[in-house]
Every structure is written in C-alpha cells, then in structure tokens.
Amino acid sequence: MNTATERAPSCGLLAEFADHKALVAAARGAYAAGYRRLDAFSPFPVEGLSEAIGFHRDALAPVVLGGGVLGAGVGYAMQYYLSAVHYPLNVGGRPLHSWPAFVPVIYEMTILFAALAAVFGMLLLNGLPRPYHPVFNVPAFARASRDRFFLYIESSDPLFDLQDTRRFLRRQGALDVADVPA
Amino acid sequence: MNRPWIGPEHTYASVTDKISAIVLTEKAPRAWLWGFGVSLLLLSMLVAATVYLFAAGIGVWGVNVPVSWGFAIINFVWWIGIGHAGTLISAILLLLRQKWRTSINRFAEAMTLFAVVCAALFPVLHLGRPDKFYWLIPYPSTMGVWPQFRSPLIWDFFAISTYGTVSLLFWYVGLIPDLATLRDGARRPWASKVYGFLAMGWRGSARHWHRYETAYLLLAGLATALVVSVHSIVSLDFAASLLPGWHTTIFPPYFVSGAIYSGFAMVLTLAIPLRAYYGLEAFITERHLNNMANVMLATGLIVAYGYLMEHFMSWYGENAYEHAVTINRMRGPYAPAYWALLLFNVIIPQSLWWRRVRASPWALLAVSLSVNLGMWLERFVIVITSLHRDFLVSSWGMYYPTRWDWATFLGSLGLFFTAMFLFIRFLPVISVSETRELLSEPGASRS
Numbered sequence: 265m266n267t268a269t270e271r272a273p274s275c276g277l278l279a280e281f282a283d284h285k286a287l288v289a290a291a292r293g294a295y296a297a298g299y300r301r302l303d304a305f306s307p308f309p310v311e312g313l314s315e316a317i318g319f320h321r322d323a324l325a326p327v328v329l330g331g332g333v334l335g336a337g338v339g340y341a342m343q344y345y346l347s348a349v350h351y352p353l354n355v356g357g358r359p360l361h362s363w364p365a366f367v368p369v370i371y372e373m374t375i376l377f378a379a380l381a382a383v384f385g386m387l388l389l390n391g392l393p394r395p396y397h398p399v400f401n402v403p404a405f406a407r408a409s410r411d412r413f414f415l416y417i418e419s420s421d422p423l424f425d426l427q428d429t430r431r432f433l434r435r436q437g438a439l440d441v442a443d444v445p446a
Numbered sequence: 447m448n449r450p451w452i453g454p455e456h457t458y459a460s461v462t463d464k465i466s467a468i469v470l471t472e473k474a475p476r477a478w479l480w481g482f483g484v485s486l487l488l489l490s491m492l493v494a495a496t497v498y499l500f501a502a503g504i505g506v507w508g509v510n511v512p513v514s515w516g517f518a519i520i521n522f523v524w525w526i527g528i529g530h531a532g533t534l535i536s537a538i539l540l541l542l543r544q545k546w547r548t549s550i551n552r553f554a555e556a557m558t559l560f561a562v563v564c565a566a567l568f569p570v571l572h573l574g575r576p577d578k579f580y581w582l583i584p585y586p587s588t589m590g591v592w593p594q595f596r597s598p599l600i601w602d603f604f605a606i607s608t609y610g611t612v613s614l615l616f617w618y619v620g621l622i623p624d625l626a627t628l629r630d631g632a633r634r635p636w637a638s639k640v641y642g643f644l645a646m647g648w649r650g651s652a653r654h655w656h657r658y659e660t661a662y663l664l665l666a667g668l669a670t671a672l673v674v675s676v677h678s679i680v681s682l683d684f685a686a687s688l689l690p691g692w693h694t695t696i697f698p699p700y701f702v703s704g705a706i707y708s709g710f711a712m713v714l715t716l717a718i719p720l721r722a723y724y725g726l727e728a729f730i731t732e733r734h735l736n737n738m739a740n741v742m743l744a745t746g747l748i749v750a751y752g753y754l755m756e757h758f759m760s761w762y763g764e765n766a767y768e769h770a771v772t773i774n775r776m777r778g779p780y781a782p783a784y785w786a787l788l789l790f791n792v793i794i795p796q797s798l799w800w801r802r803v804r805a806s807p808w809a810l811l812a813v814s815l816s817v818n819l820g821m822w823l824e825r826f827v828i829v830i831t832s833l834h835r836d837f838l839v840s841s842w843g844m845y846y847p848t849r850w851d852w853a854t855f856l857g858s859l860g861l862f863f864t865a866m867f868l869f870i871r872f873l874p875v876i877s878v879s880e881t882r883e884l885l886s887e888p889g890a891s892r893s
Contacts, residue, residue, distance in 0.1 A: 304652040308883035314656040368601035372608040386661035393646035406630040411458035
C-alpha cells in the first residue's frame with residue numbers, strides 16, 4: 265500500500281520556506297535552473313516574487329481602461345438617445361442634447377464599469393473562483409494563508425524529475441518538500 | 447510621536463491568530479452581546495416605524511409645505527457623508543502610501559458600506575410611493591417614460607448606486623485573502639465551508655497577488671475619483687436649486703470636506719471602543735488615533751472656513767434673500783440649532799490642537815461624538831432654515847419632527863450598528879494580509 269502511494273501520479277512538489285526572502289531566492293534559482301511550470305504562494309504580496317517565476321506583466325490595466333471607456337460610451341449614448349431621440353421633453357425651450365447636464369451620469373458610469381472590470385477581470389484572469397487545486401491536498405499548505413511560503417514545481421514541467429527536483433528544492437533551503445497528490 | 451504602527455512583539459502567526467481569534471475562537475464578549483441587543487431593539491423600531499409609514503403614508507412625518515424635505519433628507523446627507531471617511535482611508539491613503547491605514551481600513555470600509563445602506567433607505571422612504579422607487583432606473587417600460595437626466599436627483603441615484611457598488615467590491619476584494627485565512631484556520635467544518643466558499647479558492651499564488659495588487663490599486667484610484675464626486679453631486683441637489691442658502695458654488699467642496707470630517711468622527715467613535723474591548727491596542731495604536739484626530743482637525747477647519755465664506759458671500763453679495771436666510775439662521779426660530787452646530791462642530795473640535803486631547807482615547811471619543819452631532823445639526827440647519835422661510839412671507843411655515851421622524855432616525859442607527867456588530871463577529875476587523883505585509887517590511891514595526 266505504501267509503495268503504491270509513492271508510485272501514484274504526483275502533480276508536483278511543494279517546497280516550504282520560512283520567510284519571503286528565502287522564497288524569492290528559491291524561485292529565482294528554480295527559474296534560472298530552467299523550470300517554467302512553477303508557482304509560488306505567500307500569505308501576503310511579496311515584492312518581486314511574481315517576476316522571479318517569470319510573470320512580469322498582467323493584462324489588467326487595459327481591461328480596466330476598456331471598462332471605463334465602455335462605461336463612458338454607454339452612459340453618454342444612453343442619455344443622448346433617451347433625452348434627445350426616444351423621449352424628447354421640451355423644458356422651457358432648452359436644447360434636447362444638453363450634454364453638460366449628462367456629465368455627472370457619464371462620470372459615475374465610467375467609474376462603475378471600470379471598477380466592475382477591475383474586479384471581475386482580476387478574478388477571471390486569476391481563474392477564480394476555483395474551489396479545488398492540488399496544492400490544497402498537502403496538509404502543511406494551510407499555513408500558506410498564515411506564516412509560511414511555498415514554491416510549487418509541477419510534474420508537467422519538462423525538467424521535472426521526482427528525485428532530482430526534490431534534491432534541487434532541498435538545496436534551495438526548503439524546510440520541507442512535500443509530494444502533491446493528484 | 448515615532449512609535450510603531452504594530453506592537454514589536456508580533457509575528458506573522460501572532461497577528462493572524464490575534465485578529466482571526468475574534469471571529470473563530472473567542473466567545474462574544476458581554477459588551478458585544480449588550481451592544482448587539484440594543485442595536486437590534488433600535489432596528490426593530492426602524493422596522494415598526496417603516497411599516498407604519500407605509501401603512502399610513504408620509505403624513506406621519508412632520509414634512510409638509512413649505513418644509514417638504516425634513517429628517518429624511520437630513521439623515522440621508524448625514525449617513526452618506528459618514529461613509530466618505532471609509533473610502534478616504536482605504537483609497538486615498540493607499541495612494542498616498544500612508545502605512546497607518548492598514549489597521550483601520552477594513553472596518554472603515556465596512557462602516558462606509560453600512561452607512562450607504564442607511565443613507566439609501568431615506569430617499570426611498572421619503573418617496574411617498576416607495577414601491578415605485580425603481581422608476582429611477584432607466585429601463586424600457588411599457589409606459590414609455592424615462593428618467594430626466596438633467597435632474598440632480600437622477601445624478602444622485604447614479605452616484606449613490608455606483609458608490610454602494612464600488613464600496614462593496616473594494617471591501618470584498620480586500621477581504622478575499624483574509625477569508626482564505628479564516629477558511630484555513632477555522633476548526634468548525636461549517637465555518638470552513640462558508641469562508642471557503644467566500645474565499646473562492648484563493649491560494650496566495652504569486653501571479654494572483656500580482657493581478658490582485660494591480661486591481662486593488664486601480665480600484666483605489668477609481669474610488670478616489672468617486673468619493674470626491676459623490677458628495678459633490680449630493681450637494682448639487684441643493685446647489686442646483688434657486689433657494690437662498692442653497693444656491694451657492696461653495697457647496698460641493700464644502701460638502702466633501704464635511705463628509706470626510708463626519709466620517710473620521712464616526713471611525714473614531716467605532717475604533718476607540720473596539721480596540722479597548724478586543725484588546726487591539728497593538729494594532730490601532732495611539733499614533734493611529736492621533737493621525738485620525740489630525741485629519742479631523744484639518745477637515746473641520748475647512749468646514750469652518752466654508753461656514754465663514756457662506757456668511758461672507760451672503761453679506762458681500764447684497765442679495766436681500768440670502769441676507770435674510772443668514773440672519774434667520776442666527777436669530778430665527780431655529781437659532782438654537784445653529785448655535786449648537788457652531789459649538790459642536792467648530793468650537794469643541796478646537797480642543798484637538800492639544801496633544802493631551804489627541805492622546806487620550808476617551809477625550810477623543812467625546813470630541814468625535816460632538817462632531818457627529820454637529821454634522822447632523824449642520825444638515826438640519828441647511829435643510830430646514832432655507833425651506834421654512836423663502837421669498838414670500840405668506841408661504842412661511844415651521845417644521846416640527848414627529849415621533850416617527852425620531853423613530854426612523856434612531857432606528858437607522860440601529861440598522862447601522864446591527865450590521866457593524868455582525869461584521870465584527872463574523873469577519874476580521876483588521877486586514878490580516880496587509881498587517882503581515884507591514885510586518886515584513888524592514889523597520890516597519892519601528893519607524
């Protein structure tokens with residue numbers, strides 16, 4: 265039974281570190297050694313960690329800009345169409361297309377759409393909600409939201425080898441290296 | 447005052463345990479039970495007053511011609527103003543890299559959210575036909591009628607609903623990592639499941655944090671632009687009218703600073719008992735209280751300057767009606783409210799110039815309560831004195847709030863505090879992940 269579990273397909277290896285500096289150093293080391301399918305986990309955002317695993321730019325800013333532009337367009341088009349075309353209401357002979365009066369609603373719609381784009385864009389790009397992930401199978405991973413720092417190398421990485429990668433992670437100063445069961 | 451933002455004895459694990467213990471392990475303290483009970487009683491009063499209002503109609507309130515905007519509008523402006531400090535703390539102080547916001551942003555944001563809920567209640571109750579409130583939303587109806595987009599009341603609807611939505615999103619995004627902490631720390635399976643569901647599978651991946659921080663920063667920028675606009679638009683409800691005392695260009699900036707002023711007073715009103723009862727002095731330090739008192743003093747001075755300019759313009763403008771409104775405020779039937787406003791909002795807060803007042807939590811609490819009251823009186827004076835005597839003497843009148851006005855106002859405090867007490871019980875009152883980040887920075891616990 266014991267040997268069967270050891271031979272069971274593993275998703276990768278999860279190395280545990282005591283502080284964020286050790287994790288950043290190990291992540292840099294792993295990237296330099298050629299590992300590409302890796303991820304790092306920390307209980308708070310760590311400066312330079314995502315860059316260390318080769319993730320430099322997120323696509324969020326253009327998404328938020330798009331949301332804002334869309335909000336402004338929708339806000340303006342809606343007010344123009346409703347006030348000047350679909351339901352024209354003559355108030356004291358004032359112009360129907362009274363754009364200065366439309367500015368507050370355009371402003372609020374811009375912010376609303378941009379904020380929705382920021383939150384839902386962040387969640388979608390992050391692939392959340394995702395209730396299940398193999399790393400949650402490692403009991404020690406509960407401390408990833410508390411006081412421990414983890415580096416995860418997936419078994420699908422071309423360089424991955426259960427023994428070699430484990431030794432490599434040990435050399436990077438890991439406190440412990442756990443097998444991530446599928 | 448160069449004391450640390452966090453007590454020096456703390457580590458990642460200890461801040462996590464200390465903050466999440468309030469939610470996960472500790473029994474509710476007696477003070478919480480009493481506070482929650484009293485809030486719940488007030489909330490029931492709000493429910494009773496609302497049911498009676500819906501059954502009997504708007505006549506149960508003291509509003510009538512000429513004062514058709516009574517307590518409902520006063521309370522609406524008061525509550526929405528209180529919300530503003532939460533956004534200022536979470537958004538503007540984040541952009542300004544003010545590290546001290548970390549300990550107070552979470553519950554200040556919660557305060558914003560609940561204050562917006564209380565605020566949004568009042569215009570709906572005031573409609574007279576509250577079942578038709580959705581007519582404010584531009585939707586294609588069979589009547590073929592659309593909202594009037596040139597009206598400040600419609601701007602208000604868009605501003606408040608955007609503000610409520612963005613505040614909720616900002617708060618929730620900030621909570622996600624902490625919900626994951628609670629999920630992993632909870633011992634009861636149902637708690638773990640509920641927090642796990644809300645955490646959406648957050649696992650603290652470096653890529654996720656990267657996008658998360660971008661989103662949070664952008665949200666802060668958007669919320670900053672938003673918070674300045676919300677109370678400006680609220681003030682346009684007044685300023686866009688032609689009524690003496692309302693028709694002034696000073697209203698938008700003066701309303702925004704008044705909003706921040708009252709909001710900081712409410713944050714202090716909540717923070718001082720909270721830190722005492724839950725032993726959070728290591729997180730909400732005297733230095734935090736001192737900084738908040740400074741912001742309150744500064745915004746209070748801007749508000750006082752606003753009062754001064756209002757009076758100056760009415761004198762300098764030589765408009766007889768503006769003049770009459772100013773004199774009527776000082777010497778008319780509502781003069782006690784005016785002078786009480788100056789006492790509570792301008793004179794008492796000057797005690798914040800003394801460090802001894804800023805350093806004593808209970809003195810600070812007293813000043814904050816005074817400002818809360820003063821800001822409510824400010825809105826009372828603005829709404830009532832401009833309306834009750836306008837251009838024609840024949841249309842003058844008086845406004846007297848009824849017991850249902852009072853029941854609704856005090857009841858809205860019940861709604862606010864019930865929500866606050868539930869929040870304290872079920873969610874971390876201080877951002878755990880941000881506190882850990884603060885600890886990780888070299889010298890953060892010292893400088």
